[in-house]
Amino acid sequence: MRPRRSRTPHPDSSSRALPKCPTGIHGLDEITLGGLPRGRPTLVCGGAGCGKTLLGMEFLVRGALDFDEPGVCLSFEESAEELATNMASLGFDVAGLVARKKLVIDHVYIERSLIEEAGEYDLEALFLRLGLAVDSIGARRVLLDSVEALFAGLEDEAVLRSELRRLFRWLKGRKLTTIVTGERGQDTLTRHGLEEYISDCVIVLDHQITESVLTRRLRVVKYRGSTHGTNEYPFLIEADGLSVLPVTSIDLKHTASNQRISTGVPALDTMLGGKGYFRASSILVSGTAGTGKTSLASHFVDAACARGERCAYFSFEESPNQIVRNMRSVGIHLQRWVDRGLLHFHAARPTTFGLEMHLVRIHKVIKDFNPSVVVVDPVTALLHSGSISQAKSMLLRLIDYLKQQQITALLTTLTSGADAQEQTAANISSLVDSWLLLRDIESGGERNRGLYILKARGIAHSNQIREFLLTSHGAQLRDVYLGDAGLLTGSARVTQEAKDASAALAARQEIERRQLLVKHRRKALEAQIGALQLETETEEQESRQLIEQERRKVSKLEQDRGDMAKSRSASARDGKTRGGRG
């Protein structure tokens, strides 16, 4: 049910030191490093209405339910029915526990006006009643609430004091872990000095009202034989009992996940080393009004829900309906995740509760809903319901808590002026792992959004400023132009982009033209070469023909001459031949 409750006690306290008895009260066991001193009485004191009885009763009920340690309540002020009714409002079934013999409530009623004291007496009957109740269910825990009522009911204080001393000795002897409540006195812890008798552990409850907001506080004044958290810890009385919130978790040892999860904006993932945020890290998105913080958060939520993870969205400015409607305009459909039960919105005005109450509400939702992603939008709203230092410590606790639960947290902060923005955010920026800054860039009569990553622990991230565009299909990131006149965004960027595009086109065309020219020239040359070759070949052919003709002519002549000689030799061979020659 509560994962931290089952945690083993602090190693320092487990073995050699005092054995401890876990109360089961959320946060108290962390402060006391394991619980109350086992087998000994603990004094819980404070003013009227500060939750003493509740703390005691929760100690008994949780003991019976979670630790199988039945308990006895000796109530000097409220009847068993009143107690049962009061506890029922906190979801504790006291009557059921009584019926199951896990709890005994004995209302010890003393009315001074109805009692006459005539001679010596002791409080043996009280011991007998307590002893009987303890034995009847094998109780291990006892609540005496509030034993000081005896002082009002009985005259003989000397007897009373010695009997109280005997009572606490008796409780110790029976090894009963006991809570004794006492009303806070003027200068003393309790009105009748109960702290004299109980020296093992003293817890003081208190409440303060600052700026009309009530904050309850708990402090362990003394814990003999054990270290303990010494601060004043705020606590709340909530629908399921008491919650004490350790101001800072005592140990800083949450495991760091290596898993990365998408931001929901692909270009932003690229800026964050291509993979997005670390799981279980805390992300701060800061920016002035209207820079798109909620949109960025919604993208993250959308991506997480699309992976099938649960998201809790704490809104302090807009109603869930409004967020869903507004995000639809940028193409993020959150309603489907709400319908599928993956996304829970929790909206409240920051002024509705005090800071602590908000924190506890968040804790409770996280405990019940068990989300893997939490969005607080904007966290600055909470800063206004307390002082800066309170708010910072609250956020620290929140971030710590979320990390321990392995929840990725995205917090948005609204910053005001240009100068104040980094300063205000700096108050909490040291607590977060990644910090995205959204800012307005004003130039050329336009106002545009710029995004850059101020820090991202453990992620190699882009150092560039990107223009952040909100389009009807979601957020987009564009490179910002660094021109002669500085940063170019919006229309100026579009103009520049158009110019660049036409220049690029011209250059491309020029190249093509030149390539074509070269091709043509080559073709022309090749054609020329072809023609010349053809010509040469023709000439060669002709030459060869001529040579052939000549050759034939010569051979013909010779043949003719031979023929003639042949014909001449028939009459006068020599003469004719000679004559013929001349």
Add this chain to the structure above:
Amino acid sequence: MSRSAKPSWELKLYVAGQTSKSLLAFANLKRICEEHLAGEYHIEVVDLSKNPQLARGDQILALPTLVRKLPEPVRKIIGDLSNTERVLVGLDLRPRTAKAGS
């Protein structure tokens, strides 16, 4: 106080075991009753060390405790009853205002 109405007196003395205080308380009670309520009273001694569960019903806290069951209203007197005056006041046998004078 007038003793003419004479209701029957029903008294319960709660003790725990035979301690000196309880024996003293019983002796004192017996004496006072004989003196003031002769024949009109009935004393029941309840030993809580034997029946501790009976302590709860009558809201017994201190011991010894004397409870006047009848006549109503129920009254309680705690202690060993050695202060007779206060026992008489507690039993409404003496007016409270007369406490200082008597």
